[in-house]
Amino acid sequence: MMFPWFKKKGSAKTAKDRLTIAIMSDRQNTNSFPFMDEMKAEIIEVVKKYIGVKAIEIKKEVDGEVEALSIDVQLDKKD
Amino acid sequence: MGVVIAVISGKGGVGKTTTTANVGLGVALNNHKCVVVDFDIGQRNLDMILGLENRVVFDMIQVMEEEVGLKQALIKSKINENLYFLAASQTKDKSVLHSDKIKKLINSLSEEFDYVILDAPAGIESGYEHTIEFADRAIIVVNPEVSSIRDADRAIGILDSKSQRVKDGKEVMKYLIINRIDAKMVQNGEMLTSEDILDILSIPLIGKIPEDKGIIEASNQGKPIIMDKNSSAGQAYERIASRLCGNQIEMHDIEVADTSFFEKIKEMFK
Numbered sequence: 001m002m003f004p005w006f007k008k009k010g011s012a013k014t015a016k017d018r019l020t021i022a023i024m025s026d027r028q029n030t031n032s033f034p035f036m037d038e039m040k041a042e043i044i045e046v047v048k049k050y051i052g053v054k055a056i057e058i059k060k061e062v063d064g065e066v067e068a069l070s071i072d073v074q075l076d077k078k079d
Numbered sequence: 080m081g082v083v084i085a086v087i088s089g090k091g092g093v094g095k096t097t098t099t100a101n102v103g104l105g106v107a108l109n110n111h112k113c114v115v116v117d118f119d120i121g122q123r124n125l126d127m128i129l130g131l132e133n134r135v136v137f138d139m140i141q142v143m144e145e146e147v148g149l150k151q152a153l154i155k156s157k158i159n160e161n162l163y164f165l166a167a168s169q170t171k172d173k174s175v176l177h178s179d180k181i182k183k184l185i186n187s188l189s190e191e192f193d194y195v196i197l198d199a200p201a202g203i204e205s206g207y208e209h210t211i212e213f214a215d216r217a218i219i220v221v222n223p224e225v226s227s228i229r230d231a232d233r234a235i236g237i238l239d240s241k242s243q244r245v246k247d248g249k250e251v252m253k254y255l256i257i258n259r260i261d262a263k264m265v266q267n268g269e270m271l272t273s274e275d276i277l278d279i280l281s282i283p284l285i286g287k288i289p290e291d292k293g294i295i296e297a298s299n300q301g302k303p304i305i306m307d308k309n310s311s312a313g314q315a316y317e318r319i320a321s322r323l324c325g326n327q328i329e330m331h332d333i334e335v336a337d338t339s340f341f342e343k344i345k346e347m348f349k
Contacts, residue, residue, distance in 0.1 A: 010268025
């Protein structure tokens with residue numbers, strides 16, 4: 001480039017900022033615990049002792065500084 | 080028992096197969112017995128990069144299915160006698176992969192070889208999980224570009240949840256390779272720096288590889304670029320292979336553009 005002083009600012013900074021945010025949100029959405037499947041299976045076993053379970057969903061929720069696991073137990077409808 | 084290393088990435092086309100070929104050859108040049116295995120079932124490519132496409136008779140699926148013996152399917156490199164290659168199947172699809180058969184294959188390879196290097200399919204594909212399952216270590220290849228880095232983070236997540244070593248409470252050692260770095264763009268603030276990428280992914284760096292037109296030339300000829308002593312990418316692979324073998328090699332700062340007087344003059348007339 002002939003006149004570097006006219007050059008617009010590089011976009012690397014934008015890339016880093018966007019990536020940081022995207023990856024943070026990706027990591028929250030995926031169940032990043034390696035033991036998640038086993039934990040699910042064990043919870044199902046425990047609940048099953050008392051009531052029928054159809055499915056279970058575990059989600060990690062982040063609210064500011066607070067991280068929580070929400071566990072949704074879907075019951076097996078008796079017919 | 081040899082060490083099993085999976086070469087992985089998030090998205091395709093970042094240089095995984097090129098890395099597998101060059102690192103494998105580099106390890107062999109360091110006098111270690113090494114086998115590179117193409118795990119990208121259905122998309123055979125490693126044979127071309129190694130210049131061994133005409134020698135492939137049997138593939139790794141046939142070995143896993145016990146149709147042929149391992150010795151019959153292994154192809155010896157023409158370039159270095161320490162390097163062997165096991166081809167991917169082109170006809171079968173990924174559903175033929177089964178954990179117990181893969182484990183058996185990898186075990187028998189690691190009995191024969193010091194290094195077993197697996198060229199994985201891209202991280203979003205189904206064969207990926209099988210490739211990383213029994214790996215002791217992983218090399219993650221990224222380009223300094225947003226989609227490659229984001230997908231790599233996902234692939235690392237899968238590695239951390241599906242690896243047998245992690246399930247056994249052990250650690251999978253991870254190394255990052257940043258491939259296709261354009262020094263000029265980094266200097267101009269138009270490309271992510273390696274520090275940016277390390278900040279985001281937080282895994283240790285094993286090497287940086289500059290963008291090099293010679294890579295195409297090397298793949299045209301089926302001669303891995305590490306054979307070209309004058310190539311900057313080849314030299315970068317040489318350093319990476321040496322680090323992988325446990326040697327302390329200083330990190331070269333390839334992100335600093337060539338600032339010789341001649342280069343500056345050339346730049347002015349662009």
